[in-house]
Amino acid sequence: MRKADIETFFSRLEAGNPAPRTELHYRDPFTLLAAVMLSAQATDVGVNKATARLYAEAATPAAILALGEERVRELIKTIGLYRNKAKNLVALSRMLIERHGGEVPRDRAALEALPGVGRKTANVVLNEAFGEPTIAVDTHIFRLGNRTGLAPGKTPREVEDGLLAVVPKAYLKGAHHWLI
Template sequence: MPKPLTRAEIEKIFEAFSLHDPAPKGELDYVNVFTLLVAVVLSAQATDVGVNKATKALFAIADTPEKMVALGEDAIREHIKTIGLYRNKARNVFLLSRMLIEKHASEVPDTREALEALPGVGRKTANVVLNIGFGQPTIAVDTHLFRVGNRTGIAPGKTPLAVELALLKRVPKHHLLHAHHWLILHGRYVCKARKPECYRCIIAEWCRYPAKTAG
């Protein structure tokens, strides 16, 4: 087994991320917290690019729970039919919009418990909304972040939850707000699943991945 990363090494890694990209942003388009929530729900097993294409016209006419409910499930489905699992997602978007009206005065709640009670919202989705929409230092573990956490040695874990909890414990507090974005973007564009581009990796000197690739 590779030697675990030290706290000093993890600090160096996040300092490098911070210098490279001081204010990282997610790649989903949205106009308010409600449309952010919808976009994240739609992004499950779909690309951000694909979601953005589908939601451009949708959010132009339905950027509140009331407008989404008025639009109706059938029309929502037509707008998002290019996205995977679009039938279930259209149903969830309609139902969560109705629940926001009925239980939350049309406002997106800012707690994980309340978010996870909404149709189509799991822990990962809730964490993204809490982080981007409300500025909370949460970690949303997708396939990219799970890979980076394990491959680099920053936060090894056998499950997404294990990686999330390890990151919350090991990432320096002053870097925690942006850690989610840095790690996901790193996994998406540099530390790729099949061919990691280690030759241009800004954290390669600390990474524990034994099979580093050359340029």
């Protein structure tokens, strides 16, 4: 796509959805981080049902830690990979308390150092919770970047770097949401 076409493309996406948001339900950076981490290989609808149960009992790192892995497992068992996700959520909560005062860090490296958090999850949190102009590359965006030629690449990171290079700065905050 030519630069002018890319500008027009994103302008039209913005006109149709000027304030795009994630479909995951969350209250704050921690509940967003937990929801995104739980969303791997699960639908947003399924994650929202599981997090509604979970957050009714525990919606902070300290409360998750107090709940314990077994209870977290029970509350999220309707989503795939729930055993490992429960283990990671408890470990993530412990690490947030021990290393970050119970707060979600605004730093990519610190986010990616948390159990169960990879680059895509870190990008979603940085973008959605903190307004950072990042693009989380999931399977949909990876496919779209390659099929359209907008940002071809062999890896999600290559597609992410390509998108960051071609998406006009004014549209970076919403680009991830518009493309999925």
